[in-house]
Amino acid sequence: MIPFDNKHVWKFLLALPIGFVIMAGIGIYFQKQEWKQYPETLYQTELEGEVSKKKLDGGGIFLELNCGKKFNLPSSYNFSYSSDYIGNFIRRGDYIVKTSGSDSIFIYRDSIKYYFVLGERLEKKKLKE
Numbered sequence: 001m002i003p004f005d006n007k008h009v010w011k012f013l014l015a016l017p018i019g020f021v022i023m024a025g026i027g028i029y030f031q032k033q034e035w036k037q038y039p040e041t042l043y044q045t046e047l048e049g050e051v052s053k054k055k056l057d058g059g060g061i062f063l064e065l066n067c068g069k070k071f072n073l074p075s076s077y078n079f080s081y082s083s084d085y086i087g088n089f090i091r092r093g094d095y096i097v098k099t100s101g102s103d104s105i106f107i108y109r110d111s112i113k114y115y116f117v118l119g120e121r122l123e124k125k126k127l128k129e
Contacts, residue, residue, distance in 0.1 A: 031058075038062045038072040041118065046100040047071060051092055061087040065096070076105065076116040086116045 038060075041047065049065030056062075061073040076086040083089040086105070090096070095108040098118075107114040116122070 035060065035062075035072070038070045040072050041074065041098065043103055043118070044100050045071070045098060047096055047098040047105075049096065051090060051094045051096055054087075054090060054092060056087050061090070063090070063096070073105070074119040076118060077121040078114070078116050079122065081114065089114070089116075 039045075047065070047069070049067050049069065051063055052066045053064040054062070059075065061075070062070070063073060064070045073086060073090075077084045078086075078089075081089055090107055091109075093109075097106045097108070098104065103118040103120070105116045105118065107116070
């Protein structure tokens with residue numbers, strides 16, 4: 001057992017939670033700075049291009065297209081697909097299209113058109129060209 005009458009032990013035990021709070025604060029700050037690079041996809045957002053990078057982080061879906069455009073997709077589900085969550089479904093090399101004024105997201109893969117709606121849960125069949 002550690003003798004707690006030593007003043008150095010008490011200083012260490014006090015510094016430990018303070019250090020944890022400081023490190024957590026720094027981590028949150030840098031995480032928010034990274035998220036700012038990926039604007040949220042809204043109804044008026046227009047997207048078109050091939051997915052070059054995908055990152056799932058804290059429930060967010062962060063994508064980068066070959067043209068360099070970065071964006072954050074809201075959680076969307078289509079239970080007609082084996083990977084129903086768009087974050088697990090979409091992968092590098094997929095072609096994504098979302099027109100301005102629409103909440104529909106189309107993903108093209110192997111000549112098949114897949115359909116998701118921003119922030120919605122769907123029970124639709126995949127659309128074929």
